[in-house]
Structure formats: C-alpha cells, structure tokens
Amino acid sequence: MADLVLFNTLGRKLTPFAPIEPGVAKMYTCGPTVYNDIHIGNLRTFAFEDLLRRTLRYLGYRVVQVMNVTDVDDKTIQGAHKAGVSLEEYTQPFIASFLRDLDTLRIERAEHFPRATHCIPDMVALIARLVERGYAYQSDGSVFFSIARDADYGRLSGFDLAQVRRGERVASDEYGKEDVRDFVLWKGVKPGEPAWESPWGPGRPGWHVECSAMSMKYLGESFDLHCGGVDNIFPHHENEIAQSEAATGHPFVRTWVHGEHLIVDGQKMAKSLGNQYTLKDLVDRGTTPRAIRYLLLSVHYRQKLNFTFESLDAAAGALRRVDEMRFRVAHAPEDATRTETEAGFAETLAKLPRDFAAAVADDLNVAAALAAVFVFVKEVNVAVEEGRLGPGDKDRIAAALADVDRVLGVLDPAAWPATATAAGDTEEEEIERLIQERKEARQRRDFAASDRIRDELAGRGIVLEDTPQGTRWKRR
Ligand code: AMP
Numbered sequence: 001m002a003d004l005v006l007f008n009t010l011g012r013k014l015t016p017f018a019p020i021e022p023g024v025a026k027m028y029t030c031g032p033t034v035y036n037d038i039h040i041g042n043l044r045t046f047a048f049e050d051l052l053r054r055t056l057r058y059l060g061y062r063v064v065q066v067m068n069v070t071d072v073d074d075k076t077i078q079g080a081h082k083a084g085v086s087l088e089e090y091t092q093p094f095i096a097s098f099l100r101d102l103d104t105l106r107i108e109r110a111e112h113f114p115r116a117t118h119c120i121p122d123m124v125a126l127i128a129r130l131v132e133r134g135y136a137y138q139s140d141g142s143v144f145f146s147i148a149r150d151a152d153y154g155r156l157s158g159f160d161l162a163q164v165r166r167g168e169r170v171a172s173d174e175y176g177k178e179d180v181r182d183f184v185l186w187k188g189v190k191p192g193e194p195a196w197e198s199p200w201g202p203g204r205p206g207w208h209v210e211c212s213a214m215s216m217k218y219l220g221e222s223f224d225l226h227c228g229g230v231d232n233i234f235p236h237h238e239n240e241i242a243q244s245e246a247a248t249g250h251p252f253v254r255t256w257v258h259g260e261h262l263i264v265d266g267q268k269m270a271k272s273l274g275n276q277y278t279l280k281d282l283v284d285r286g287t288t289p290r291a292i293r294y295l296l297l298s299v300h301y302r303q304k305l306n307f308t309f310e311s312l313d314a315a316a317g318a319l320r321r322v323d324e325m326r327f328r329v330a331h332a333p334e335d336a337t338r339t340e341t342e343a344g345f346a347e348t349l350a351k352l353p354r355d356f357a358a359a360v361a362d363d364l365n366v367a368a369a370l371a372a373v374f375v376f377v378k379e380v381n382v383a384v385e386e387g388r389l390g391p392g393d394k395d396r397i398a399a400a401l402a403d404v405d406r407v408l409g410v411l412d413p414a415a416w417p418a419t420a421t422a423a424g425d426t427e428e429e430e431i432e433r434l435i436q437e438r439k440e441a442r443q444r445r446d447f448a449a450s451d452r453i454r455d456e457l458a459g460r461g462i463v464l465e466d467t468p469q470g471t472r473w474k475r476r
C-alpha cells in the first residue's frame, strides 16, 4: 500500500505519516460549538476529516478519532439564558442535529464525542498541573496561562509575540491578566452563569483548555493527528500546544492538518456573518445530500471551496456519469465465449485501486483520485460498447467501485436514501419531479438530459410511456 504523506502545518511541509503506535492512527478533530445548527462550512471541515479518516483506514490503519462538542461557552450560555432553559436542555437539540447532519452526509462517526461539560474534572486537573509547574497564575477567581514562560510559543502559526505589546489590557472580563498575551484557562463565575467547583473557586473552563484535556484524556499525552479548519490555527491550536506541552513536558501532537474554508462571494461562511446555508436549507431546495458530499470532497482540503449552486449541479452531473455507467453495465450483454477477462480490461480493473491509492496517499489528492475514477468510468463504457465484458466482469466492476468508495462514500446510489428524497419527497413525488424535468429538457431539445432521466428511472424499474395526454409511468 502507498505511504501516506500529509502537509503538516507545524513546519509547513509535506511529511510522511508515521504514527506513534505502529498501525494505529490517533486523531483529534475540533468539533462544533452547539448553540445553533451547523452550516455547510463546518461540514466541509468535517467532510475533509472524514476523507482523512477513511483514507487512513483504506491504507490499513486502525483509527481512533475524537471529536469534541463544545457545549459551554459565551454563546451557549447566552442562548440558554435567553431561552430560559438549562445549558443541557439548550444544547441537546443542536447536538442531535449535528449528529444527524454527519449521518446524512455519510460522515463516519468518531469513536468518541466527548462533551466539554462531561469532562470538567479533566480540565481542572490539567489547569492544576499548570499552576503547580508555574505556567499559570490565579487572579480574581480566574486562572491564566503565562505566555512569557513559554519560549516556544508561536511555532504552529508563526505568530510573533513581540508584536503584541505587553501589559496592555483588553476585554473587560479578562482584567486579571498580567500580560495581554496571556489566555484564560479558568473563568471565575459571573452572576447567573453556570459554574463548576475548582480549587480556584466556582467557574468554567476556557475554550482552549477543553480541547487539550479532552484530546489527552482519550488519546494520551502525545498523539498523531490534530485537525480543524484554518481558523483554528491561531490562537486555538497554538494555545493547545502551549498548555499541553507545558503540563506534560513532552510533544503534544506530531502532525497538524488544517482544512481551508468554504466561502461564499469571497467571504468565509460563518454563523456570525449570516451568509450561511445549513444542510437542511440545501436539501429543502432539492439538492441531494449525495451531491453535497461530492462537492465538499471534490476540492483539495488546502484550497478554498467557493460555494455556488452551479458547482452543486456539476457535482450532481459527475455522479450521474457514474450512475449511467452502472446502468449500462447492468444491461450489457456478456461474451460467454470468453474464459478470462480481456487483457486490456484487466488493466482497467487493476489500474483503478493502484492510481486511487497513490492519489489519496499523496496528501489526499482528491482531484487525482477522482480522475482515476473517471478514467475507469470511461474505459468501462468503451468496453461495454465494444462488447468486451466476459463472465464475472460485472462483479469485478462493482467490486472495484466499492473498494474506492470505502474512501469516497459517494459512488453507490443504493447507499443513499432512494424512496424518500433529500427534500422529503415520497418516491412518487420524486418520479413526478423527474418526469417534469425530462419534459423541460425535451422542450429545450436537450435530448441527452432527457435520455439520462429516462435511463435513471429505468434503472429503478420505472418505465415511461409518452402519450398525447402527457407522460405516464409504471413499475416494471
Ligand atoms: P466552530 O463551531 O465555529 O468552532 O467550528 C467547528 C469547525 O468548523 C472548526 O473546525 C472550524 O474551523 C470549522 N469551520 C467554521 N467555519 C468554516 C468554514 N466557513 N469553512 C470550513 N470550515 C469551517
């Protein structure tokens, strides 16, 4: 199997992946803050992490993945307060919808989804270690990490500490800081806010310390991979490195992998900017989750993905090419006189897994991986047309696609909901919608499109009959 190479943000170069424990990849992925439904920008990051996870498994690693759920921070506290419910009651539906979105896009579930509020003792223990080792100090019931004690600070992001003036005071709730560059580990309680007991009085953890404590709890003090969107690099991941290494005295994470943003009209999609689409928004407009997954995966993780509806249509079109090939293969005759797979076609079958594995192992080069898939699609179509399929070849084609789909999770239409479409249509409603689309295609003389729709329906056992009164359909 191909050796995996990943772009490590720490050191900014392509590095061979070498896990601490041979054969096991331990991976931490920063999860959502659950004050709201997640948007497709968040899902782009989770889809890229899923691609990495599936690639690791494809290449033979056992994966242990942790994705945290940030269920206590300013926004969740404010939301719960406004709604007049407890933090737990407020965040529960958002946690449920987050998990549902992952399932809808066939993003594999992590092994652990710890919630911050369930791991407070681990965070308190980590902060206590930092205080004990002299890296943290107490002030007005809060605890801060002292950046001046950490000579290595800024290694991940290339952040130059000297540019930030010392002693300047910023946010009012962080008045106790000795140095503007310090960050909060424990926030002393404010009236009306939820709080937990600690050696420094009641309060709650800061965001950065949550991820350090939860990752080390499940993966150990040193582990292999830590991922997130590029906005996590600074200060979040920089602070995680600082506090984790200060507490344990050894390296925290070997490889940091960051995904670029999904953008709309040149701007990052963000809850705070109000330019977001949720998965449900897109599905309600008639887009299938399958096309959304394809779009999210089809741009390399280190490139920005500019979201447009045209690109969603293109994703659906690419998938249709694969489906049509499957349809042709299903209906193709086999040459029973052959005793073995024709030599040229045997090479087509051998090439796909080889080229695909080499592509994904090369820093998740998804463009090259998809190119290998579409070369395969084209060559299968030609083989069908030329009558070159022999006994057993149809199964070999299906197996070759299923093999690479362990990584892509998008090629097999049967794995996606067929009876109720994404938009919540019944099957009948969807058939009517496709018939309408076919009619429109014929009106604009796009016969390739109209044939495609007829074939797609035929593939599901639906036969169309054009009559002077319009198109009727029946099940075969
Ligand atoms: P948050 O809930 O904001 O902490 O985000 C959860 C994850 O989604 C983090 O890894 C972020 O980096 C990522 N994220 C947020 N916005 C975007 C975006 N527009 N594109 C890609 N990833 C994003």
Ligand code: ZN
Pocket: 029, 030, 031, 211, 236
């Ligand atoms: Zn995090």
